[in-house]
Amino acid sequence: MSPAKISAGNNPLRDPRDLRLPRIAGPCGLVIFGVTGDLARKKLMPAVYDLANRGLLPPGFALTGFARRDWDDRDFAKVVYDAVKQHARTPFREETWRQLAEGIRFVQGEFGDPEAFERLRTTVEDLDRDRGTNGNHAFYLSIPPGAFPQVCEQLAKSGLSHSSEDAWRRVVIEKPFGHDLASARELNDVVSQVFDPDAVFRIDHYLGKETVQNMLALRFANQLYEPIWNANYVDHVQITMAEDIGIGGRAGYYDGIGAARDVIQNHLIQLLALTAMEEPLSFDAADLRAEKLKVLRAVRLPHDLGKHTARGQYASGWQGGEEVLGYLDEQGIDKKSTTETFAAVRVDIDNRRWAEVPFYLRTGKRLGRRVTEVAVVFKRAPHLPFESSQTSELGHNALVIRVQPDEGVTIRFGEKVPGTAMEIRDVTMDFGYGHAFTESSPEAYERLILDVLLGDPPLFPSHDEVELSWNILDPVENYWATQGQPDQYRSGGWGPASADEMMARDGRTWRRP
Missing domain, CATH: 3.40.50.720 (NAD(P)-binding Rossmann-like Domain)
Structure with a gap:
């Protein structure tokens, strides 16, 4: 045998x-x-x-x-x-x-x-x-x-x-695997004294979602995408996790943690690694982690964090047909709390594939709708045969991987509007898991618990990945700690004005999912 x-x-x-x-x-x-x-x-x-x-x-x-x-x-x-x-x-x-x-x-x-x-x-x-x-x-x-x-x-x-x-x-x-790099190392020291490294499974439930795993299939099983998955064709990448709820009864946990530590350090940086990594030798844990580690080691923060990060707190407003409280009015929250409920960060990856392609990570509570997605936005075509008026309503081509709630992939591209004039406008082509497959996707925890019982670790971040994630986020958190109160934003909107200004400095805009 x-x-x-x-x-x-x-x-x-x-x-x-x-x-x-x-x-x-x-x-x-x-x-x-x-x-x-x-x-x-x-x-x-x-x-x-x-x-x-x-x-x-x-x-x-x-x-x-x-x-x-x-x-x-x-x-x-x-x-x-x-x-x-x-x-x-x-x-x-x-x-x-x-x-x-x-x-x-x-x-x-x-x-x-x-x-x-x-x-x-x-x-x-x-x-x-x-x-x-x-x-x-x-x-x-x-x-x-x-x-x-x-x-x-x-x-x-x-x-x-x-x-x-x-x-x-x-x-x-x-999670959380610590609240900064030092505490993550302390936690690892404690656990490693009791369990062997290959017996420790750090749960990031986003990595158990079918759509996240499908990113590997989409990239490496198809000749269609991989040749253009690089700086020659990609303008930028936006990775978003938006929630339409507030903190609920989690004041004791959330205040002092904030959106960046709660979501960016783990979920969004893991999505970045899967989006940007090179093709692994196999999907075994060691090979997959090796490629993710290469990408995370190449991540670089902008020099001016004031211009290329944004943070905010949700204020009162209307959401889902009802009036909701602002963060500082939530039960159990200090009126002077500087904890952010919205965070956005630009990072760059210093390697040949992604040179000069910014990655924008954002997360927030009380935003316009609940959605998690990875949007790969491509450079504009030169449009040489077309008059500028013919392409005025044409945006960037984009490939959007929807992680939740309606799992699938959307491709946005330009098509001619019916009629005698040559007018080009954005259209979308959509793939949905619920339409293409008869079996519903298992919950992330089903997959992850089964992998633990099988001893199969590819979907679990290693301690090295955790440390590198904190290496990326700690300077941002340290900078924000000197900046006083976060900007306020209306509940039901898409974050503070400073987030839009951050994108505008780069000549770009946030997607509105």
Whole structure:
């Protein structure tokens, strides 16, 4: 039997070259710390059920929750059941639920209580015996970053973090991976003392989205795009993550973090790397990460951050037919807070492919609509055979990869307007996942949790990528810290005037998705 077959999904009977067969996790269990939080309830538990419903988890799969609540196994099973019924993507099937419920366990305790972790160790050992999990367990830290050191220390002391030749132990860490470069390094030091580097999975849920993965297919499976994916043809690139909601009940987390740390440092810089990187030797984790690292090392900030960055706070306004509060009026927010809810940054990439092609990254809350997209905007054609009046309504050609909510790809190009005159106007050609494929896209957490259980890391950023991302953002944050209050912008609009001025200095404008 070949080594490739032995390693594929921990299933020696599956040939990875047979695309008819899905990747199915081998015997294993998942322990979730922080099961009372929104992430566990809305994303993690439903994703586990959806994986089970699709037949991608082993029959003996075990799900263990750890929290302070005075629950027993049945109480926790009811919490999982309610989360699944409310948030699962796939239809509810009683047969799937019964099989999953047999492996649900709960351990009550504090993060700093050694006895609680001894109870967790006993529970894991019981599952190995009763459910056949074979010592394979992943620990999902859906908890505040400040609690990571304490939990990792307890996992080490109890022996829960120890992998053997016959069994694996892995840890999953949710963003933020620190709040600057120094804290990211401290966090990595803590985790690396307990888990091997290849056992650490840093979750960036955007990398689990089908559309993000499709960027690799779009670029490298098609001869159509790659020859023009460079500075000879591309004028600039805009990467946008816009939200139409405010901070909601996240004041405690969001204030002091801000839009740039929350979104640009991870999601948008990862999208930049996938957009700009060279073709990897393969899609294995090492090859994919190698190309992303090359790009991130080549990223350069402008010399004048005052002219090429922008930040803002949403003010009151109307959105979705109702009047909404401004950021400083939200419950739990200091009236003098300088935390930005909108951030825009220009970066350049110092390599031959992207020389003099600016990349514009922007994110914000309370904007015109919810959308995440990567727009590759091409240079104008010389229009030699046309009069200027004939092309007055023609803009730049663009290829737009829509990550959410309506996943797909749009191409904008010029066509003649029907009639006797030669008039050229922009038109669009659209590909939508929902129209082209009968199967709906899985949730990002489905893909990422399955990859953790399979030990497949290509979609997870390495610590080197995290450090380079902070290297890019830290100078911007340090500059903003000296600038006082962010600019105000109306809720329901597209950010502060300073963001438009930033683009105007370069002779460009933001897209209005």
